[in-house]
Amino acid sequence: MSSREAILNRLRTYRQPQPSQPVQAPASAPAMLSVAEKVRVFTENLHAAHAEVITATEENWTRRLLSVLRETGVHSVTYAPNTPHGESLKSAAHAYPELQLHAYENNIESCKDALFNHIQCGFGAAMKGVAETGTLMVKTGPDEPRALSLVPPTHSLIIHAKDLYADLPEALHRTQITAALPTNLLLISGPSKTADIQQTLAYGAHGPKRLIVVLIVPEESDHV
Amino acid sequence: MSRFEPATVNLEFDKRVGDALQDQELRANFRGAMDFLMGKRAAMFPDKEGLEALRTQGEAIRNRCLSQLPELLEQFEQRCTENGIQVHWAETAQEANAIILEIMHKHDATRMVKGKSMASEEIGLNHFLADHGVECLETDMGEYIVQLADETPSHIIMPAIHKNKQQIARLFNQKIDGVEYSENVDRLIGIGRDVLRQKFFEADVGLSGVNFAVAETGTLCLVENEGNGRMTTTVPPVHIALCGIEKVVESLRDIPPLLKLLTRSATGQAITTYFNMISSPRKPDEKDGPKEVHVVLLDNGRSRMYADKQLQQTLRCIRCGACMNHCPVYTRIGGHAYGTTYPGPIGQVVSPQIWGLHTAGSITKACSLNGACGEACPVKIPLADLIRRLRYESNNSEPTSVPAPRGQGALRKRSEAVTWKLWALLLHKPGLYALALFIATRLRALAPRRIGPWTRYRSAPKPAARSLHELAAQRSQSNASSQEHGRHE
Ligand code: SF4
Numbered sequence: 001m002s003s004r005e006a007i008l009n010r011l012r013t014y015r016q017p018q019p020s021q022p023v024q025a026p027a028s029a030p031a032m033l034s035v036a037e038k039v040r041v042f043t044e045n046l047h048a049a050h051a052e053v054i055t056a057t058e059e060n061w062t063r064r065l066l067s068v069l070r071e072t073g074v075h076s077v078t079y080a081p082n083t084p085h086g087e088s089l090k091s092a093a094h095a096y097p098e099l100q101l102h103a104y105e106n107n108i109e110s111c112k113d114a115l116f117n118h119i120q121c122g123f124g125a126a127m128k129g130v131a132e133t134g135t136l137m138v139k140t141g142p143d144e145p146r147a148l149s150l151v152p153p154t155h156s157l158i159i160h161a162k163d164l165y166a167d168l169p170e171a172l173h174r175t176q177i178t179a180a181l182p183t184n185l186l187l188i189s190g191p192s193k194t195a196d197i198q199q200t201l202a203y204g205a206h207g208p209k210r211l212i213v214v215l216i217v218p219e220e221s222d223h224v
Numbered sequence: 225m226s227r228f229e230p231a232t233v234n235l236e237f238d239k240r241v242g243d244a245l246q247d248q249e250l251r252a253n254f255r256g257a258m259d260f261l262m263g264k265r266a267a268m269f270p271d272k273e274g275l276e277a278l279r280t281q282g283e284a285i286r287n288r289c290l291s292q293l294p295e296l297l298e299q300f301e302q303r304c305t306e307n308g309i310q311v312h313w314a315e316t317a318q319e320a321n322a323i324i325l326e327i328m329h330k331h332d333a334t335r336m337v338k339g340k341s342m343a344s345e346e347i348g349l350n351h352f353l354a355d356h357g358v359e360c361l362e363t364d365m366g367e368y369i370v371q372l373a374d375e376t377p378s379h380i381i382m383p384a385i386h387k388n389k390q391q392i393a394r395l396f397n398q399k400i401d402g403v404e405y406s407e408n409v410d411r412l413i414g415i416g417r418d419v420l421r422q423k424f425f426e427a428d429v430g431l432s433g434v435n436f437a438v439a440e441t442g443t444l445c446l447v448e449n450e451g452n453g454r455m456t457t458t459v460p461p462v463h464i465a466l467c468g469i470e471k472v473v474e475s476l477r478d479i480p481p482l483l484k485l486l487t488r489s490a491t492g493q494a495i496t497t498y499f500n501m502i503s504s505p506r507k508p509d510e511k512d513g514p515k516e517v518h519v520v521l522l523d524n525g526r527s528r529m530y531a532d533k534q535l536q537q538t539l540r541c542i543r544c545g546a547c548m549n550h551c552p553v554y555t556r557i558g559g560h561a562y563g564t565t566y567p568g569p570i571g572q573v574v575s576p577q578i579w580g581l582h583t584a585g586s587i588t589k590a591c592s593l594n595g596a597c598g599e600a601c602p603v604k605i606p607l608a609d610l611i612r613r614l615r616y617e618s619n620n621s622e623p624t625s626v627p628a629p630r631g632q633g634a635l636r637k638r639s640e641a642v643t644w645k646l647w648a649l650l651l652h653k654p655g656l657y658a659l660a661l662f663i664a665t666r667l668r669a670l671a672p673r674r675i676g677p678w679t680r681y682r683s684a685p686k687p688a689a690r691s692l693h694e695l696a697a698q699r700s701q702s703n704a705s706s707q708e709h710g711r712h713e
Contacts, residue, residue, distance in 0.1 A: 004313040007469065007523045011294040014531035049497070108459075108512035116425050133495040142509040146458045150451060168480040168495075181441050183507055184458075187499035192451035194413060195491070196366035196382060198253075198389045199260045202413040205365055206420065207451025207498070 038131040038164040039217060045134025049190030050203055051211040061214050062092030065156065068212065069121065070096060074154055078102040078115070079123040083143045085158045089123060104145050115151045122148035122208075126159040126188075132167040136213065138186040146184050155191070155208035161217045227351050228376055233563040233575070233584040234635075241590065244561040250386055254558045257385045261549040264492025265600070282485045283604040286540040289473045293530065296439040296472045297521065303442025307504040309517045317347035320522050324349065324431070324464055327518055328358055331462055333428030337420075339446070339456035340364040341433030342380050342543060343466045343522055345565045346578065349431070361427075363420050363452040365413060372399050378559030380566060381490050381545035386558050420452070430456035430514070434467035435542070436482060437519075438501075440475040444519065446500040447486060449493075454500055463502075463514040469521050470530075470539040482542060485602035489544040525578040531627055534613060538573050540603040547597035547607055553590045562587050569597035569607040576614050582631030585618035661691045 001009075033041065043053050056064045066089075069077065079086040081103035093101050102119060104111070124144050126136035136159060140146045149155050165171035168187075192207030203209050244250060269275040289296060301311045314320035328336065336358055338344065350371070353360045362371040366383035370376065373395050377383030384392070389407050396415055397405040403415055432453055436445040444465050446453045457463045473479065487493045506513035529538045548554045548568025559567035564575035564584055572591060575584040588611050597607040617628065618635035650657050668687040675684055690698075 002313070003315040003319060003523075006315055007313055007521075007527055008294050008297065010527040011297070011469075011530055014527070015291070015294070016530075016533045016536055017291075045494075104511060106511065112425065112459075116421065135495055135499075140510075140513075141507075142511070145511045146454075147512045150454050150458060168483070169477075172476060172480065181443055181501060181503040183502070183504045183510060183513055185501040185503070186454075187495070187501075188497065189495045189499075190497045192449070193497055194365045194450045196364070196369065196384055196450075197392055197409045197412055198387075199257060199382075200389070200409040202410050204417065205413055205450035205452070206363065206417060206424075206455050 033131060033166050035161055035164065038129075038166065039161050039215065041131040042129055042134055042164055043215065045131070046190070046211075046213055047134075049134055049211075050193070051134070051190050051213055053213045053215055055215045055217055057219050058216055059219075061158065061216060062088050063095075065089075065212070065214050066092060066096050066099065069154075069156075070099070072210075074120045076100045076102065076119050077121040077123050077156075078104045078119045078148060078152065080125075080143050080145060080148065081105050083125065085125050086123070104148055108145070108147055115147055119152045121154040121156055122150075122152040123156045124148045124158075126157050126213075127163065128171045129159050129164040130166075130168050130171045130187075131164055133189055135168070135171075135187050135189045137171060138188060139182045140184040140186060141182050146186075149186065149188065150207050153204065153208055154210040154212065155188075156212040156214065157188075158214040158216065161215060228345065228348055228565050230564075230579045230583050233579070234582070234586040236563060237561075237586045237589075240561040240563055241557050244557040249388070250558055251556060253386055253388050254555055257379075257382065258549050258555045261382075261491065261545075265489055265546060265549070266492075268488040268492045268494065278481060278485055279602055279604050281481050282542075282602050283540065285473065285478045285482060286542070286603050289478065290470065290530070290536065290539055292474065293469070293472065296474060297469060300437055300439040300442060300472050301521075303439065304519060305442075307442045309442060309444075309504060309519055312518060312520045313523075314520055315523045317522075317524050320347050320466065320520050320524070321349060321352040323520050324466075325353065325356055325358070327462065327464055328353070328429060331428060333462065334358055335423070335427045336360045336429045336431055337363050337423050337427040337456050337460065338367070339430065339432035339453040340367055340383075340448070341431065341466055342377075342565065343433055343468055344431060345377060346524065347466075347522070349466075360431075361420070361423050363423065363456060364448075365416050365450060365452075368416055368420065369395065372396075376560070376565070378567065379545060379548060380543055380568075380570075386560065424455045424459045427460040429462045429464060430458075430460040431464045431466065432456050434465050434471050434519075435486070436479060437467050437472045438474075438476055438479065439472050442503060443476075444502045445479065445483075446498075446502070447483065447496050448500070449491075449497040451498060454498055457500065457502060458513055461514055462516045462518070463505075464518045464520065465502075466520050466522060469523055469526050470541075486542050486544050489546040489600070489602040528627055528629070529577050532629075535577065535610065535629070537605050538570075538577065538610060540605055541570055541574070542603060543570075544602055546600040546602065547605075550596040550600040552594065552596065553592065557590065562590070569611065570605075573605075573607060573610045573614065576618070576631075577629050580630035580634070581614065581618045582634035585614065585631060585635050588615045588618060658693075661693065665689060665691050665694070 046053050054064050093099050127139045128137040191203050191211040192205045193203050194205035195201050304311050312323045350360045362368045369384040378386040393405050393407045396403050434444050435447045487496050505517040506515050529535050547570050551568050554568040564571050566574045572587050591611045593608045595608045617632050621633040664687045671686045673684050
């Protein structure tokens, strides 16, 4: 008998009858938050997690992001080509000659060294955000390579206020992807960190030390 | 200390506890850390009712999933296979190690980076692979520190919690080339980051644990803050996930409540920096990620736990570590004193069931049955009851369950058994009891003044001159006579 059968047989033989316990509804029903409230809570939580948030509009986000990068000495960025946000960044970058943009268009095998040792920032997009925990949901795939949000010391990503949800169950359930999950679905809630040395918090344990979130709010919003 | 040696658990337990209690630095490190973690957790659950509702929900989810465990495992296997993940089954630690080594051999791989996995500690993977010429590097900062010091983790969530920053500064200075002594935590983490980055870059295979395995979608979920789990499962060309068979949950809907309970109970965080859900190897149009993903489903005693109604509750555990943070014994003796991979209350329940009572049953002694662990547990495992049950099994000679925990009755001592028999006899026969009481009170001068370790710090108990029974009888007699007296006046 294979180990598989042996294990499954044992489990079937000794299964305990379970009283059918219906699972209660979540402890607290998700608050019905307005977009403005979600933006506020989301931003507060990200700040508490040591992330930076740039609140901007469709029109001015590239300029604002690029100047923050320039001011903080980031001059090499990799991005996913053929994506709306990637293309916007690329066209805006002409005004920043000192900035080197690298399209992440080849397999990691051919760009591993640059990625690990030279590129300072990875730029991508989040498909959804969760206000309650300040979380960004990133669906990796051909247009969102996994290492983009992981290897360079700074990670920046864009998210639209309309894609914010109150809490995680809502964000997951209102998502079509749950039927067929991508290779890697990520929830990111701040820069990489550790408290493994005497409970002292330190950022940039293995992943990015900095997380810069570009939050796009509607033009007329007073969040600008 | 470097290697987990099951054979030493029972034999050296008393000595390890004694040594730990003598070590003031160690005790200060644990006291500080446990107070910190308890405070963080408490701050996350300000509202008692909300916490209780969430715990009830967590318990119900885990029970439901366990009640369907065989079907969920098959469904998980099927979905994984459809997604391109290769599934292996291991009944024992040896088998799991052999499967992992074979995958390494297939790829001529000699360098493995590891994300945090207590299951890999449980099966002794590092040493097994080292014996077969594979370099196996821990990349969680705490695990890395512990590996550098040639020790084992002392806590399931914070492996290096027994060390303070001075000790870690000395360790880095001694063990890593060209590193100067520094107590600056950012510096120390930076050093670890640099060393390990190079290792991620070069590794042939990444090995991780699994926090939840979703049957509905064939998804591996990993919870972490550092990013080493993502590195391990993203950069090397092959990823192997080692997953206890009890980790399977039915659907994605089960994840948010469990995740909420896990991170809040473990480190007092609303969520960790990363929640990583992996459902397949790299697809043809994708630019990165491992080209092969394997899951090793590990039994190693879990199906035996499953067989007993009460002990099955062990399998609800989501490995948050809250029970150890709240345990007054763990706080004083620390994780290494137990001598097992899993320390603290959950360790006292899991370890004797994995390695047998004859091997690890003695650690169930290290419990005052105060119940703080069970109250902290996010999935309501009645840990104190289970510890008491395993204590009983350690001393019991007749099987009480099929199959019983291995090594049943192994800690039974003849002298103890005879003493209890006599005690029971006395309590059943009033005449005999009265006689024994009479003798004990009348011969109290002969009571021994030293009784082994008991009298090392305490004075010996001495029977009273008259038993309570006699005193009460005397009193009611004198009361009666004084009343009689009063009436005649
Ligand atoms: S037994 Fe409960 S408290 Fe202890 S680690 Fe497991 S889930 Fe956490």
